[in-house]
Amino acid sequence: MFIEPAIGNNNPKDKKGHIEVICGSMFSGKTEELIRRLNRALIAKQKVEIFKPAIDTRYHESDVVSHNETVIRSTPVQFADDIILLAGDCDVVGIDEAQFFDQQIVTVANKLATAGKRVIMAGLDMDFEGRPFDPMPQLLASAEYVTKVHAICMKCGDLASYSYRLTPAKEKVVLGEKDSYEARCRKCFYENKA
């Protein structure tokens, strides 16, 4: 379980920003873990701003919603740079579906953290082909704290770190849920692939 570094310290003089990245496959609990951390920051009376890419409207136009239907309000943004303007004087910045942002998200996350904010990001580390999902590798490299969470393989019940696409679509970005993806372990992911 991730334990927050110095969560209760609201003294602006002591503020030291950092980046946390929560990564893993689909259904691995990235959004639930993001919401858990953000709710705890709210309990600690910190000012929290939450963003998600505007393209992700699967469950809700603005809220961040997990597969298990835990919810937190958020602001959808088109470009990573919008986050700098909208973050204002908050203490904590939460970002879901980080893999859908442009490469500028790496500079934005670093700027916010260097300005003293706690930046918590969740995103897919691999795409449906098992390849790194840019810009996640760069975000992982910049992060002080990395948490990799795992789903359950829908084939064998082992731990899963791959997102298997059930449809023939070949584009990198195809929004979907259980209708078009399932979590799989390495063995079951590569089983039917050439």
Ligand SMILES: Nc1ncnc2c1ncn2[C@@H]1O[C@H](COP(=O)(O)OP(=O)(O)O)[C@@H](O)[C@H]1O
């Ligand atoms: N194969 C699976 N493995 C684990 N959890 C699953 C699976 N399929 C559905 N779930 C549900 O998804 C929830 C996690 O959802 P969420 O936090 O939105 O994941 P992520 O953001 O990583 O896609 C779990 O608590 C569980 O209820």
Ligand SMILES: Cc1cn([C@H]2C[C@H](O)[C@@H](COP(=O)(O)O)O2)c(=O)[nH]c1=O
């Ligand atoms: C693997 C993969 C996934 N996607 C899409 C499918 C979903 O809409 C999101 C991931 O959501 P989650 O909160 O992590 O479950 O990403 C995609 O567009 N391309 C892919 O390769």
Ligand SMILES: [Zn+2]
């Ligand atoms: Zn498996």
